[in-house]
Amino acid sequence: AQSVTQPDIHITVSEGASLELRCNYSYGATPYLFWYVQSPGQGLQLLLKYFSGDTLVQGIKGFEAEFKRSQSSFNLRKPSVHWSDAAEYFCAVGAGAGGYQKVTFGTGTKLQVIP
Amino acid sequence: NAGVTQTPKFRVLKTGQSMTLLCAQDMNHEYMYWYRQDPGMGLRLIHYSVGEGTTAKGEVPDGYNVSRLKKQNFLLGLESAAPSQTSVYFCASRPAVGREYFGPGTRLTVT
Numbered sequence: 001a002q003s004v005t006q007p008d009i010h011i012t013v014s015e016g017a018s019l020e021l022r023c024n025y026s027y028g029a030t031p032y033l034f035w036y037v038q039s040p041g042q043g044l045q046l047l048l049k050y051f052s053g054d055t056l057v058q059g060i061k062g063f064e065a066e067f068k069r070s071q072s073s074f075n076l077r078k079p080s081v082h083w084s085d086a087a088e089y090f091c092a093v094g095a096g097a098g099g100y101q102k103v104t105f106g107t108g109t110k111l112q113v114i115p
Numbered sequence: 116n117a118g119v120t121q122t123p124k125f126r127v128l129k130t131g132q133s134m135t136l137l138c139a140q141d142m143n144h145e146y147m148y149w150y151r152q153d154p155g156m157g158l159r160l161i162h163y164s165v166g167e168g169t170t171a172k173g174e175v176p177d178g179y180n181v182s183r184l185k186k187q188n189f190l191l192g193l194e195s196a197a198p199s200q201t202s203v204y205f206c207a208s209r210p211a212v213g214r215e216y217f218g219p220g221t222r223l224t225v226t
Contacts, residue, residue: 009155043119043205043217044158090157103215105157 002027002093004106012112013081021076021109023091032094033074034103035065039087050074061085086113117141119218121206127224128196136191136221138206146209147189149181151202158205164189196225
């Protein structure tokens with residue numbers, strides 16, 4: 001069965017500092033991997049996805065993620081965090097057609113940005 | 116194009132009461148999903164539908180029923196609400212090939 005682990009429940013960074021959110025997955029084949037962001041009181045918005053090809057994936061809002069098969073990881077990064085990035089971030093692994101048929105979410109990492 | 120909408124936004128129920136949550140999408144999407152989100156648990160799939168007239172169980176289906184009588188609507192029913200069903204419920208839809216679009220959520224409290 002597929003699963004996702006986000007080991008950090010809360011992370012606090014200073015505005016302008018770099019960010020890395022960790023995600024480890026378990027899946028039998030080549031995974032479909034996603035990062036979503038959820039602002040307070042809002043639904044989820046897709047930041048980026050990995051299906052195949054280049055292991056460094058660029059997303060919206062200046063985020064990127066790197067797929068490392070040897071480490072079963074798909075960490076999310078941003079070189080300089082803005083106060084508006086404060087939100088909860090979810091990593092997810094997908095299966096089935098296009099990776100969207102069955103999506104399993106991690107438990108989320110809540111990001112706090114301090115001035 | 117409103118995307119995915121959910122009705123109501125908030126609801127408080129007493130134990131044993133019933134209610135229906137409505138999800139509507141105007142994007143002609145085939146697939147629709149109901150998730151619940153609880154602190155420290157992430158999103159968990161309750162039921163989903165791969166097309167009009169079809170439904171299937173997800174990870175946590177017990178205590179919920181769903182119907183997809185029209186392609187654009189996906190209803191989630193609670194026949195006899197329990198405090199354990201206090202949660203935020205998210206609906207999502209997607210085309211046959213493509214990503215999910217999420218609704219804004221319904222916050223349900225069962226006392």
